[in-house]
Amino acid sequence: MDRQVQARRTSRSIDQDRRADDRPAGRTHGGDRLLDRSARGHDVVDDEHSLPRRESESAAELATRRAVAPLGIDRAHAELPSHLMSEDDAAGRRTGNAIDADRSRPERDRRAEPFGVGGVLKDLELLQVQRRVASGGEDEVPLPERARLTKDALDISWCDGHHDYSARRIHDVSLVLRPDMVTWPGEPSPKIEPLRRIARGDTANVSVMTISDHAGTHVDPPLHFLEGGNTGDKLPLEPLVGPCVVVEFDGPGHVSGEWLDRAKLPAQTERILFKTRNSARWGDPTAGFTRDFTTINASAARWCVAHGITLVGVDYLSIEPQGPEKEGYPVHKTLLGANVVIVEGLDLRGVAPGEYELVCAPIKLLNGDGAPARVFLIED
Secondary structure, three states: OOOHHHHHHHOOOOOOOOOEEEHHHHHOOOOOOOEEEEOOEEEEEOOOOOOOOOOOOOOHHHHHHHHHHHHHHOOEEOOOOHOOOOOEOOOOOOOHHHHHHHOOOOOOOOHHHOOOOHHHHHHHHHHHHEEOOOOOOOOEEEEEHHHOOOOOOHHHHHOOOOOOOOOOOEOOOOOOOOOOOOOEEEOOOOOEEEEHHHHHHOOOOEEEOOOOOOOOEEOOOHHOOOOOOOOOOOOOOOHEEEEEEEEEOOOOOOHHHHHHHHHHHHHOEEEEEEEEEHHHHHHHOOOOOOOOOOOOHHHHHHHHHHOOEEEEEOOOOOOOOOHHOOOOHHHHHHHHHHHOOEEEOOOOOOOOOOEEEEEEEOOOOOOOOOEEEEEEEEOO
16 A cells, blocks of 8 residues: 555645645646635635645545646546545545556556646546536536547647648649749749859758749738838738638639629638639640739729628739729729738639638738748648
8 A cells, every 4th residue: 555645745734824844855846736625616726835735635636637627627526447546544535646556557648648647547538527507516427428538539639729730631822933934024033043052062052032022922912002001021910821712713804793792602701712714824834924814803802892801812913904904903902902911823723612721821021012922722
């Protein structure tokens, strides 16, 4: 019978300030945090150095509290197997140490380690949650039913705040920046020149790149057409990441507001990418620049602003129609004046119409009037 817990507790003395006089050597600050119940019935979380250890608290109960505290459970009562428990003594103390009892096992549950309990979490399937209700009584509800937590579901990725894209398909809809790529007339193609080369005896390969900030797939900030407008490095991040809809337009002319009325976009749509006949051109690396491209017209731009759209993307180098329609640049000025992010130069050949998760990452260029971007579409 392990007497470490009993011996440690009987040797502790509590002064009038309710602080422990004989703290075990080597205890890290905050390593053991306890839940104590105040007179008003609320949970009070404090460090062991500020609150006394509850004399009636067992090692098994302490282990269980450590296990469930990160899960946000108010209070828990563990019904653990006998190999983790032993009989109570007359004072109500557990004579066995549940944590130490499990250390003899050669195998430990790796997924339990972030919670600091080790193998105890293997038995969480038997854990019962005591839920306090308005009447003052307590209902016991099995944890797998209430919190949907079994040992198979206990995974660090479940609670680390990050998305798991391992089972999802990711589309890169960005153009490759290269010296012979198509650019807007009058703007130079990217130039990439070697500065250092391992083959020449240097320790690393380093290149120097000269590029327009509107080359390839890029973002237009307000400054592009509005003097004094917001710059690329100050764009809000919210429009650049989130759910979006890819809409396919195969009609003549350009996308109009009337056409969008009939498109039946999903409710609450905030980001729209337009797939047109332009995308097929990116399949031919020798295709030159053309002004005969499809985009959206001024009525579609007004429609987007009126319907709360925060980002609009097109699959050629400009969102503005060519010819008489571009006089005064109404599409750019309507969208940018309403702080709608414009993404140009998308390659949507391999993407079907539908709903995706958008990730658009423009280069953070100081005072930039444009910003080359890497754009991903993620589907379930």
